[in-house]
Amino acid sequence: MSIYAEMILDHYQNPRNNSSIKGATSKVDLDNPLCGDKIHMEIREKDGV
Template identity: 40%
Template sequence: MSFNNLDALYRQVIMDHYKNPRNKGQLENGTLTIDMNNPTCGDRIHLTMNVEDGIVKAAKFEGEGCSISMASASMMTQIIKGKEIQTALKLSEVFSDMMQGKDYDDSIDLGDIEALQGVSKFPARIKCATLAWKAMEKGLKE
């Protein structure tokens, strides 16, 4: 697949998550609630998660922001559900490395998240993409 076709596919995946977000809303009985914002661009996220026996049983988000921020939150909530805390934190580490343009552990299946790889070329947008992930890390580490 040519670079232009791949780039177009990635844009479609991002826009699909933005227009049809997965796990949008709030968990009524969330065991963890995290609010974060990016004051430089106005992105906000309210993340709720249910964590039981060291496993992220459920995750939902509400918020406002650009397509990158909201799509990333949608993708993140999808991939961490059912994962052990350490696995979710490892995914966040891999995502952070990818956003910074570093070599990352590509043996881990990131699924739709790979569509955000191009964001690393736009430093001002990296904070948009990582907001939900930082909220998840904060919640799981506290």
């Protein structure tokens, strides 16, 4: 198995950064009906950054 495949498998088996951000200023939910992928992203801006 290649190092790339091992990294993908590791991220699948051990998800990271998958919690909500307290005080998020922006949120978005997107999905791709062709492959079934779904993504939820949140950010918190501070002083315009």
